Amino acid sequence: MRNISSLRCLFCAYPKNKFLSKYFSNQVHRKAEQIINEKRVIFSGIQPTGIPHIGNYLGALKHWVELQNESDDIYYSIVDLHSLTIPKSRDFMRDSIFNITACLLACGVNPDTTVVYQQSSVPEHTQLSWVIGCIVPVNRLKHLPQWKEKLESSIDGGGHIGRYTYPVLQTADILLYKATHVPAGEDQAIHLVLTNEFAKSFNRMHGKFFPETQMISNPTFARIRDFRDPRVKMSKSSPSINGRIELTDTDSEIHSKIKRAVTDCTSQVTYDPENRPGVSNLIQIHCGMCNITPEEACAIACNMDTGKYKSLVADAVIDQLSPIREKYLNIRKDEVKLKMVLDHGAERARVVAKSNWESIRELLGINIAEIS
Known part of the structure; x- marks a missing residue:
């Protein structure tokens, strides 16, 4: 039996944010009893945009390793499609995918028990993203803080459409595996709200399919700061x-x-x-x-x-x-082994992704494969 106190949900970390606090608090009280006895499906992703820093390690990777001690289905994705929102060279992307895979393994992520895979190797991510994009209102995306920040800081009106629809693909990443829990930091809180909004809309239109997703967060280490400017979050893209x-x-x-x-x-x-x-x-x-x-x-x-x-x-x-x-x-020296890890993870991920996607197609009325 799972101990409720071990479910460290985000609302506990942000009492000043009344909306998020109330949202996640209601989730916990409404779902606590069933969560105790249920097997969790955990999903999280990391972009291959450079070597992780200690903020990534304390805020995510260390926690990812600790979660493996639970008897859950766990998917850790190298979200390479998300990283394309900022153009990079072919060689940089290739090296970064291997680098981040090696980092995950070095930190203690076990590819035998945890599904470690490359996002773009599972096409159902983008297929479900299209379905979500056909349901989520445009104005809902405009109100997301990340888009507003990009819009204000950009000289080209916010850049390309990928930056705008980033949260849609992120929602697809989570729901494709019917994830019940997502280990993430405060900057992703509002995206989980969007994920659950879409899940409810889909369930209302097509019947109950997607679960409600809880956030797991360690509030103390959610925002490790930059050493040169402790007013901002430590980042791979820091100028220093x-x-x-x-x-x-x-x-x-x-x-x-x-x-x-x-x-x-x-x-x-x-x-x-x-x-x-x-x-x-x-x-x-x-x-x-x-x-x-x-x-x-x-x-x-x-x-x-x-x-x-x-x-x-x-x-x-x-x-x-x-x-x-x-x-x-x-x-990191053995790229052949690293590729084997990613290929094996992709095979395991595709089994679940394909099954869920076919169920979604059936609910949408676009799966006619069974007609003889």
């Missing part, structure tokens, strides 16, 4: 390489980047994300690497200034990442 620690960084690079991390003029180590984002970011990283709470981290650092604390955090990061880095370097 010193703003992030990648999983393949050497021990000396890790020490150097944390030593140069922006903090403030107060030497005491205290956890105050709003007023002391730089120091609080270091505490969050320390907590994630050592599986402790912010209170425990501050107690450990009670006699330290921020300089000494940075060294402690760097050592904690190195202890966690060094074995991952060595595994990655070894695994």
